[in-house]
Amino acid sequence: MKEKHPDITSTIPAPTLTNIPSPKKIKLAVPTTASNTIPDPTTKTTTMLDPAITTTTTLPSTPSEQMQRTHRELFRKVRSTEEVEVLTSAGDENRDDEADLGDITYPPKDDQLKVMVQYILKNKTLPVILPEHFRLPSVEKEYPRHLIPEEMMCQHCPGNVPLSDPVLITQKAKILTSSRIVQDVSTCCKSCHQCGAFFRYQEWKDGIHNFNDRILLDLPLCITIRNMLQVHTAVCRVVEYLERTTGVHFPSADTIMQGYLHFEALTEHDYEYSCVNCGDHPPVVIMDLHKKGAFHLSVSDLSPPPEDFNGEVDMHSFWEALSLERIGQGFVTSQQKNTFTVPPSYNFWAPWIGPKTCRSNHVLNTEYQKVRPPKPTEVSEMTVTEDRLREELYKQKVQVVRKLCKECGLDSSGSRADLLLRLSNEMKSRQTYDKVFQKIWAASGGWAVIMCPCGIVYSIKCNIRAESPRDFADMLLSWKHMPNVIIYDFARGLATHMNLREPGSLPLKPFEGRLNPPTPDNIAKAKDGKLKVSLPWLNCKKNIPDPEGHRVTGSAEHYALYDRFHEDNTKDPRDVLRKLRTVPQLAGKVNSQVAEQLFSRMKKNNYFLNMALPSTHLFLMRNIIHHHNTYRNEQRLGNIKKAFGNDVTMNRHSQAVLVNPVSPEKVSTVSIGIDVPTELNPIQDKLLSYVLDTRRPGAEIIIKEGSTCLTREEIRSLGLQRNMDSQIGNACFKLIHEAAQQHGKDIYIEDMYVIPTWKCTPKNMAVNFPEDVDMKDLLVFPAWTNSNGPEHFILCGLPLQNFGNDCGIFILMYTLCIVTGVGFDFQERFAFWTDEARSLVQGALQPVSRVPRLSAVSEKVPVHIESVDHRTTEEKRLVDFIGELQGSEEHLVTYKATV
Ligand SMILES: [Zn+2]
Ligand SMILES: [Zn+2]
Known part of the structure; x- marks a missing residue:
């Protein structure tokens, strides 16, 4: 083959720089040179060369590459319809669609093909953001008709080894666009006579994407297909639409789909899988299984992994192999016929985890362990999914159940209930279990998905076999920082599995990922909804991070929790301590439905996704989800920019933050609920307006003091005619505690979340008290009562205030007055205007901004406040109890220590 190359070049007259034809000349030259290039039979080379190419672009003897480029530009610019007609009629003489390549084997085979595919994937990529004129379809757009590889020198051989002249592959290639098909396009390849490498046309800068040298897609069409897939329209429907619109017959949908995937494989997506709000290491995640996303696969065809396989797979190599398959x-x-096909296997199949989120490129996939009969300790893992499967089985129609019974060799007579009972019993055997699973769910185990509360997907894993918590554990253990809170509908199964698997480190702790130790007392409290477990580090990082604490929160605690909809999934009474609602920082703020929302969208893609081969299915799924993530992130960034009118930048965790602080001029005063005295200092006024601005994000941290963090939403509860948030109450009491210290008084103030729990367990009242409680000057128990209308804070013996929601403020003020001995003079306003507050308002300090989901900006009172509303009678009992304890009829909540 190599020795043929000199022959090929010898048949082509090599133009010198002096005889570069002018644009006009090219047109005229076409028909005449066409006859000149008919190969001389004596040279034994039967290669058909496109006349235009020979005349205009082959300059093997030209030293200056730049000149050659200019030359080609000239050639492009003169394309006109006339000329196309000339070329077409010239080409018609050769009725054969395929040009005869003679001895040259193109495409190359085996190793040469591998070299070529790898070269394309590395060097011929497209940018993620294409210039505008390549994205929008245009009817007028003219495309070049002669597509020649740009390379002049061999890219593999050292030194400057010139490539052969262009060799025609076909002159019947088609450029598909959304408005027409450009016919009779010629495509060429070049080869290196030294190493034998081939180069083909793959230049996105012309606005076209070469799929297989015969079918090319223009870039606007590629973008259209991408966007159509985002709105759940399969390529076959796009093709049908194109054919109806243009009246032209398009190639098969499958070919166009492969062409589109080829385009996606060459686009430089980094598949970051990270949320602009949560960053690379989200502290809270939601996990779920997309069970309908599956491909058909016979598990029995899979060979077991090699003996020494340790469960680690090379994520990069796997996904690169899938890209190479697309190029191939x-x-x-x-x-x-594609030799690059990646078949499913236990030891190569890898999940996708955002590159900045994962610990390393070597991630876990221990699915092969599902094959082994479960050890007794792993039984829990299996039964968990079995329960779930049973649940699903019970939803099936009677015919399906009857057929399944038959397939499992069971009696298929009787009622639906009989059949279900029979199958259900039989499912205890792994064989039947697998059969039922395959029938009910899918051939493969669906997609395990981890996402943040905003709905951005962080990790995906396509299961080969039936789902188990193992699949999620594989991904979580591959993360650099395992999330602190994991919301999963089989929280218990996950906790058991992970702690059994890593007995040394026990990933889910404390309390096996429960919020409290599972004492009978805690369980009872939680059952009645009386338990609150505050995780303040979710709002702001621990001052002193735990050893091996999460990078964002500083906490090394890891919880596996159930959301509201799956609380009843478990029969274990201890799991009542896994309720998401128990955590005030999450209650009402985390929408665990995001996973289901994503899946219901993805389900619409099943009709085309599930038809694809496994590797195609994987490639496409990762790609579709990437575009989904990108779209949502862009939307969110847009909202942030709208809200702040400011430059947004990314911090080191890849979270969006403001470059410049908000300037005070932009802060407009909003109507707020509290009576603001007119003589408010201008700085105070501005700060108040800023803090209470309803258009700003509710989750923005306004105050950070030690371990206490207060968000705007919590502070609004003070200012916007609402009952005071207990978080705020606690924070204010902390200030009061400090004020008392300054006055030389040592006081103890009970946590506002703790007091409501006393009504059920009065004996536990003293549990929280410090050792030296009897030495305190004053004990303060801020509590609620309904004796003066629903849910009021009240202090005995003091004038009652009549402004409804302000009672929270009053109790704070009275307490302050008592402890400091200032007297009840509210005219004398106290304000803790720190330097920080001043600089925030002056624009010198950047607010800590966590931009929330839209719903978090809502005006709704947080759920943990609402939940208190349901307990009015019990509240009363509590207050009564405190009163009785003191031998008083009054509802005394602030009193002098008597001991
Ligand atoms: Zn070479
Ligand atoms: Zn997020």
Whole structure:
């Protein structure tokens, strides 16, 4: 083959720089040179060369590459319809669609093909953001008709080894666009006579994407297909639409789909899988299984992994192999012939985890362990999914159940209930279990998905076998910082599995990922909804991070929790301590439905996704989800920019933050609920307006003092005619505690979340008290009562205030007055205007901004406040109890220590 190359070049007259034809000349030259280039039979080279190419672009003897480029530009610019007609009629003489390549084997085979595919994937990529004129379809757009590889020198051989002249592959290639098909396009390749490498046309800068040298897609069409997939329209429907619109017959949908995937494989997506709000290491995640996303696969065909396989797979290599497979598709006529196909396997199949989120490129996939009969300790893992499967089975129609019974060799007579009972009993055997699973769910185990509360996907794993918590554990253990709170509908199964698997480190702790130790007392409290477990580090990082604490929160605690909808999934009474609602920082703020929302969108893609081969299915799924993530992130960034009118930048955790602080001029005063005295200092006024601005994000941290963090939403509860948030109450009491210290008084103030729990367990009242409680000057128990209208704070013996919601403020003020001995003079306003507050308002300090989901900006009172509303009678009992304890009829909540 190599020795043929000199022959090829010798048949082509090599133009010198002096005889570069002018644009006019090219047009005229076409028909005449066409006859000149008919190969001389004596040279034994039967290569058909496109006349235009020979005349205009082959300059093997030209030293200056730049000149050659200019030359080609000239050639492009003169394309006109006339000329196209000339070329077409010239080409018509050769009725054969395929040009005869003679001895040259193109596409190359085996190693040469591998070299070529790898070269394309590395060097011929497209940018993620294409210039505007390549994204929008245009009817007028003219495309070049002669597509020649740009390379002049071999890219593999050292030194400057010139490539052969262009060799025609076909002159019947088609450029598909959304408005027409450009016919009779010629495509060429070049080869290196030294190493034998081939180069083909793959230049996105012309606005076209070469799929297989015969079918090319223009870039606007590629973008259209991408966006259509985002709105759940399969390529076959796009093709149908195109055919109806243009009246032209398009190639098969499958070919166009492969062409589109080829385009996606060459686009430089980094698949970051990270949320602009939560950053690379989200502290809270939601996990779920997309069970309907599956491909058909016979598990029995899978060979077991090699003996020494340790469960680690090379994520980069796996996904690169899938990309190479897409590129390889551009050289074969059917998927079956693609030697780059990646078959499912236990030791190569890898999940996708955002590159900044994962610990390293070597991630876990221990699915092969599902094959082994479960050890007794792992039984819990299996039964968990079995329960779930049973649940699903019970939803099936009677015919399906009857057929399943037959397939499992069971009696298929009787009622639906009989059948279900029979199958259900039989499912205890792994064989039947697998059969039922495959029938009910899918051939493969669906997609395990981890996402943040905003709905951005962080990790995906396509299960080969039935789902188990193992799949999620594989991903979580591959993360650099395992999330602190994991919301999963099989929280218990996950906790058991992970702690059994890593007995040394026990990933889910404390309390096996429960919020409290599972004492009978705690369980009872939690059952009545009386338990609150505050995780303040979710709002702001621990001052002194735990050893091996999460990078964002500083906490080394890891909880596996159930959301509201799956609280009843478990029969273990201890799991009542896994309720998401128990955590005030999460209650009402985390929408665990995001996973289901994503899946219901993805379900609409099943009709085309599930038809694809496993590797295609994986490639496409990761790609579709990437575009989904990108779209949502862009929307969120847009909202942030709208809200702040400011430059947004990314911090080191890849979270969006403001470059410049908000300037005070932009802060407009909003109507707020509390009576603001007119003589308010201008700085105070501005700060108040800023803090209470309803258009700003509710989750923005306004006050950070030690371990206490207060968000705007919590502070609004003070200012906007609402009952005071207990977080705020606690924070204010902390200030009061400090004020008392300054006055030389040592006081103890009970946590506002703790007091409501006393009504059920009065004996536990003293549990929280410090050792030296009897030495305190004053004990303060801020509590609620309904004796003066629903849910009021009240202090005995003091004038009652009549402004409804302000009672929270009053109790704070009275307490302050008592402890400091200032007297009840509210005219004398106290304000803790720190330097920090001043600089925030002056614009010198950047607010800590966590931009929330839209719903978090809502005006709704947080759920943990609402939940208190349901307990009015019990509240009363509590207050009564405190009163009785003191031998008083009054509802005394602030009193002198008597001991
Ligand atoms: Zn070479
Ligand atoms: Zn997020």
